[in-house]
Structures are given as structure tokens and as C-alpha cells.
Amino acid sequence: MWFDSWSDIARVLAVGAAAYVTVIVVLRVTGKRTLSKLNAFDWVVSVALGSTLATILLSSDVSWAEGATALALLACLQFAVAWTTTHLPGGRSVLTARPTLLLEEGRILPGALREQRVTEDEIRQAVRATGTGDLGSVAAVVRESDGSFSVISTSQAGDRSALEGVRRAS
Template sequence: MNEYLDIVLRSLAVYAFMLVAIRLTGKKELSQLNTTDVVLILLISNAVQNAMVGSNTSLLGGLVAAAVLFALNYLLKKLMFKNEKFRNLISEKPEILIHNGNLDFAKLSKLGITNEELQEAIREHGIEKYKDVKLAIMEADGNISIISGDDSLKQTQYKRKRKHKSLSDLN
């Protein structure tokens, strides 16, 4: 088999494995990296490097492996954008943790969120007690969003910085 085709196939296999492994470990792990997470990422990258390039340690071999990873990542993101079923397979869904002050203990247990982690998240949003939380959601990226029931708190609005060109702008 062609040496570079071998690198392409190996890189595809490693990417697929890593995607499945990250998907199975859960979104909580993606929200904040601690020291052990950084060490794990460094060791995994070192471990899979040889699996991708094999005995080819040339510059071109490394560039081929990197190009395959970038191309595959680009294609998967495009496919996820266009195909809802595929997006649901690959991406995590937001999960409601607290609704109107009521904690969903089963969901918290399933996601492995401790009481201390949840308390920290609500404190970061300036809320003291669970009963004051209107909605707490574990987002797809692993972060916890908190919405209080306090009407005096103002919600900021996100505005896109990039404007779409209209047909009149093109002329």
C-alpha cells in the first residue's frame, strides 16, 4: 500500500476513535480542563502520533496526517450543520439540571455533577440558593448556564459582529 495512503487511513481511524471516546466520556469533561485533563491530552496526542504516521517520521508524513485531521474535522462540521440526525449522533444535547428551584437528582447523578460543582456554578451567577434558580442547564459544551427568577437582573443580549451582505451591498 502507498505509504501516504496508509497515513491517511491511520489518521482517519485515530480521529474516529477519539471522537467516539470523547463522546462516551461525556460533556462534563469538556467544560473545564484541570491538570489531569491536560496531562491526559498530552499523553493521548503522543500515543496516537505513532498510530497515525507509523514508521514515517518525515515532515511530509506529519503534514499529511495533520491535513487529514483538519480536512476530516472540516467535513464533519459541515455535515453536522447540514444534517440534524448526524448532528444529534455526534453532539451532546443541553440537559436541564434545575427547573424553578427543583433539582433533577437523576440527571445530576447521570452526568456526574456533584453538589459542590452545582453550588459553584450558581454562585458564579450571583445566586445563593437553589430555590432562586429558575433554570440551570448543562450546555452541549459542558458549561452550566444559570437563569435566575430575579426580575431585577438584566439579561445581556448577544449581537452578531459580522453583518451579512445584502444584495444592494454587492452592487
């Protein structure tokens, strides 16, 4: 239970080092998207990468080559999703959530809050985080596809072209 053999320890050290290098290479090849703010698909890939690395490290039934193949597969799938969302018409709307307007011209939109499962307190917190103390001076609060909040003040709203494509909840 506490110790099986030195060969098992040596395997973990050797395969672990190789798997670690493989993860670093895969992350460098796939680019910043894998490490950016996560949408649902990026999150799944990140969790799967961690789980795969743990399996490679701890399961003697999985060779390094099998683990490296699994890591590369996950990176390729994530690349395919990223390519689909940027190159195919409608791909983004099928695979990722659209941003949703939660507050407009200082007025909280209760239907949007219910739909997005967000509280008024969370909206106020997002506004306060920008250094703003008055909801009336906020043109829009948007729940982005990665779950974060964007706050646009009235003074910075301009022609509101940044709000194109933002869904208004019914």
C-alpha cells in the same frame, strides 16, 4: 542516551519549525471551532494534533510531508464533523451530547444529576459563580454539550426560549 548526533538536533530544529508553522496554518484555516470550548470530537482532534506534532518532531521515521498530511487530515475530519452537525438533520444529536437540564425553578433534578454524573455541590458552585446565593432565584442550570454549566436566573429567564432543545432527563 544524552546525545546522539548534531544531525538529529538539526533535524528536530528544522522539522520542528516547519511542523509548528504547519500547525499554526491548520489552526488558522480551520477557524475558531478547533480552539473553542471542546466537545468530544474537538477534544479528540486537539489531542491528536498534539500527538501528531510530537511524532513529527521526535520520530525520524516520519517525514514533514507525512506529518503535514496527517495534520491536514485531522483538520478535514474535524471540519466534516462540524459540517455534519450543522447541515444534516439529526447530525448534531448523533455526534454530540445534547444539553441536559439539571435544575429547574430552584429544584435540583436528582435523576439528571445521576445520569450526568454531577453532584449537588457542583450545581451550587455553578450558581455561586454567577453571583447568586439562592437556588430559588435560578430558573435553570443546564449541562451543556461541552461539559460546562449554564445558569439562567429567574429574572433573566424571559420566555425560556433559550431552553428549547435542552433534554429533560427521565
